[in-house]
Amino acid sequence: MIELGSYIKLQRTKQEMTQGELAHGIVSLSYLSKIENLKTEASPEIIQALCTRLGIQIDNSLESTIQEKCKEWYGMLFEVNDKEEITSKFKEIQSLMDSNLTESLLLFEIHKIRYYLILGEFDKALNKINELNEISGTFDNLHLYYWYKFRGNYNSVIADYNPAMHMYRLAEDKLKRVEINEQEAADLRYAIAVTHSKLRNTLEAIDYAKKALDTFMKHYNFMRCAQCHNILGISYRRIRMYDKAIKNYNLSLHLGKLNNNKQLIQLTNQNLGHLYSKRGEAREAIKYFQEVLNDEEVHLVERVAAVSSLVREYYNVFNYEESKKAIKYGFELLDQFKNIQQYKIFDYVLHTYDYLLKEEFTKFENLVIKEFIPFLEKNKDFANVIVYAELLARHFEKQYKYKDATKYYKVANFAYEQIANI
Missing domain, CATH: 1.25.40.10 (Tetratricopeptide repeat domain)
Incomplete structure (x- = not known):
């Protein structure tokens, strides 16, 4: 059954018409308000007159x-x-x-x-x-x-x-109360799996991703299967079940290639890069991040994410020249965004390592302490809080500022506890 009052209100607001303009010569303002808020049922004649003024047919x-x-x-x-x-x-x-x-x-x-x-x-x-x-x-x-x-x-x-x-x-x-198809329900479960992953509820992410995967496999929806395998890969990586993570990433890559979907292929490469970075295998990590960066068909945001990861990997293996080149390219990519705020984390990453490599230590400290770490804490990105708090602590150690170093090791430890508690 059509709730006519709701439809009339919706069409009126869409046309930026006031209640007075719609009601004039048809009904009183208070009566129209009752119609729109479903407090009264108007006669067919009044409904027809209101619809005519709105330019709507009842057909x-x-x-x-x-x-x-x-x-x-x-x-x-x-x-x-x-x-x-x-x-x-x-x-x-x-x-x-x-x-x-x-x-x-x-x-x-x-x-x-x-x-x-x-x-x-x-x-x-x-x-x-x-x-x-x-x-x-x-x-x-x-x-x-x-x-x-x-x-x-x-x-x-x-x-x-x-x-x-x-x-x-x-x-x-x-x-439980609506009739929708299985794949629509699986899509919701996939969305819940992704959100659990973002909140680092790893076991829940695995549970929901598997439920969604079962449905998508039954319907031969290989693209959605690949997306589920990516979530499973991320989840298994976080609990250090690396063999299971790699198996899921490889399945995702295979399905992405079957569908010739560059975005999915390179998202998986990005995740494989993170896995090998986590394992301390920088060369393998760099190989996968470079795959993403070299593919110009991939969305700009994925390429910026890849170059930010490359900057960090090169820096960690003391390949400062390559890190500098990646920073320069990263800034060129960032310039292409209309709204940098949405991708602020990448801007922070690039500036952090840029200041470090240029030995502009005051700028580095001010950025990480006053802006970057608070930004990460606000967004509950505790994994990156650990990375940049430890980077800052090691920097202070090199400067013989042991009190400051201890302070930021504590920040990193607190972030570890937050992840453990999530």
Whole structure:
């Protein structure tokens, strides 16, 4: 059943029309408010008049067509698809939504959150969340499932993982009350696995990744299988089960190559680089990071991440000339970002080693103490807190500043405890 008041309110706000402008000559302002907030049921004549002013038709004959087009578009958002194709389909459906009152409108509006996230338009995604929040009290269980899931996606994208997990849990609770296909449920479990991984809940990440993997394997969805293998690889690496980690990464690489997906291949190479770095095998780590960096088809952010890792590996094996070259190239890549704030960690990494190698020690100390470590602590990135607190402590030891060195070894130890407690 269509909650007509919610739809009218949604269309009115989308058209930036005030209640007074919509109500004028049709109903009183207070009566329109009651209609929009579902406190009264208006007559068909009043609904028709309001819809006419909004430029909306009430034409049930198009309902099945709209539903089919929406279903197709939702599927495009679930898989990795061409953004131009997704946008073209979006515009086609939007034109139908703008001129027809349909039961598909609310679900379409909720899916816009996911759409904007895919396009990287995070402000639009947040605006859509805020807009829909006003009518979220009218959502049924299916609406709520996607509402919670996509809000979780938004929180995850902005690296706010605890609220993301809360939203995913709410969505998971709705799984029992809605009819969705197995792969959609597996996609939620994969998102939960990723979030557990970000929160360093390693055993939970393994559990959810395996559940998602079982479903994706059953449906021969090899791309999603590869993504699950990556999460399993990261998780096994963290608990030092390196053979299992390498096995999962190799499976991910194989599936990525079968699908000729460069992004997935190089994401796996990046993870293999981290694994060998963790094992202290710098040459192997450098080989995998270099693979990512040399592939110009890979997204810019992956290449910046790879060059940041290379800077650190070269520095750790005292190959300062290569480290300097990597820093220079890293800054060139960073210059291509429109908004550096989202990738601030890479900027900090490059400047940290740049100051060290130039022996600009005051700048190095000020940056790491006053900006970088607080930034990492704020984002609960305790693994990197350990790396840069220890780097700072070793630097102070070389300067014979043992009190300062001890202080930052303590910071590193505290970060170790946080990871252990997570």
